[in-house]
Amino acid sequence: MATDAYKERPGRTELGRVLMSAGALSADWAPAYAAVPRSDFLPDVMWPFDMEAGRSVPVSKSEDPGAWYGYADSDVPIVTQWDDGNHTGTDPGRSSTSSASMPSVVFRMLQDLELRYGHKVLEIGTATCWNAALMAHRAGPDNVVTIEVDAALAATARATADRLGLRIRVVHGDGFQGYPDGAPHDRVIATCGLRSLPFAWIEQCRPGGIIVAPWGTHFSNGDAVARLTVAPDGKSACGTFTGPVEFMKLRAQRLSPAAHSEYVSGSVADGDETSTTITETEFVAGRFSPQRFALGLRVPHCLHVVAEKRDGGRPVWFYGMTDRSWACAWFREGDVARVWQSGPRRLWDEAEAAYRWWEGKGKPGCERFGLTVTAEGQSAWLDDPAEAWTV
Template structure:
């Protein structure tokens, strides 16, 4: 890597201090953080997430270098592509489709990966190339292969990596299939949210190796980092979750938007009405609360949508993904929540039962849950693989 790559800007120094003190940056990754700045892999025009406004804003290095470097050195996610590359102009597009993750998330996942010098690593989702460059610094560029499904994104990352001096192998292809030409790998890391972990990743990892991937169900956009160890016989991979995150979804596993009018049809006589004593705070908690994750594991083939709160009322919708069953719970401040359901499934009843199960189990956090992947499918579990169910 180039000797002049290190950039001792005050913002980077402060970021390193915050990451280290918060436990996100392990000591063994500190040299890589110092040597490989995120700024070396970001485009001139980017869209960082502004924490104060809660929106993505356009920032150009040419127009405002101070702001550009300020965001590059901040613990915020940065969108680098909208709408699969169809977007043009400075204003944010409709859907973010490539990004540079928050540094705290990047280094927590690298910590989970437990990479040792000389390990062979496959990365699924190249993005800007920063994560691949960090891996190259830690384990050797010749030991890292990164796969990117978007040709334009792959080419930009390849150029940035070459410019930086990290000779990582960049492959334009579908990471869902892995990269068997370079197998077996000691580690596989995935930088996109997945809803199904393909067994190809297990097959391409050596026995005892690790797979680290943001995993979740179609219930919502939230993910949880799965840290899976491949069994000695290579027939499965299993491990506990390490914490909640949210990633752009693997393109092969994106879910098409739910069309509300396809579900809610007919009149009042076509739906059942009831009520629940469960409150909004108890059911939803915060954005990354463990009850949301627990319910997502226990209510299969369902999408839920939390609407904005207006005038003290917040509707939460549930849509079946295998039929047109639907449900809505209307939480209203100071009142008993009302329920409407329709279709072969009673989705709210399932969600409420899942929440009750979570409470009965002692309100377990994310780390008490785990995932096992075999050639036959995947199963979630609580506390031990023996307590598993298909997901």
């Protein structure tokens, strides 16, 4: 697929070396990486994430091909659509709604999929079609079906596949429903973040088949890659998480930000005041900190918002999703954190208990947690599926 001149681009060659040395690109996926360059699937105007600037920046292939190829050959995420396509101009839009993921994330998830030649694959979330093309190179022609909910993106992906001579079936539809016409699939992979993994995917995957999907809770935007194996009777799928990621959410499972005024109508002091000895460093940590993922599993139906620091302190908010319960922990360096909470649920008490539970279990990372999905719902567990709880 790639021309000899492009295969020899120094940036792309170096990216391959970096990915292999980091363990993201395995030897068995190296031929697909060599044959299927990401640049063949990117739009002429795109918005890569500039690590130094800390934001997405517009880059035009016609105006600055050197920069364009430089980003295409880098391990950075690239936004390819803003605001569900309701965006014009080159400045970034309000919300990124489709992208080309970091190559390191792409190939780690493909390793989790354990894809072999001849496997029938269902992909949820076509986007640029690069991921589908990599899988088609590995699984063989006519073995990949990819579903895209956005009509314009599906049409562009179909045109790209036709231009490159790829025998990939691009379907415009709701991936949450799967693709029963092609079942049973040997593998299912999602390239969007989930809050509820649909049982339809399990029904449409053969017993022993593998499902790989970014999954998380509404507690935060962070996800972890779930790698599930369908049970021999086809009535469940179970497996562990392989690492933290963050993906754009499945459109059917997007959640609007909490409307603060609907929870707190007056002053925070109207809530019941307590305190906590947990520090900001312990509780807030980083964006992909394991405790955020763990707390999301233990504090259900709760939105968690870490606000910017102001007046020497940092407020951390909790909003109940099933009622108007709320809590606020005010962390100030050198002082005991003050806490206010209101409503039927004591959300801070739940969060503090979850943190102490996580601490008492040895501060496990997401790799020690697992997920089980049945027709009745989904449950999480730590180390042992027999000790699962509903999420």
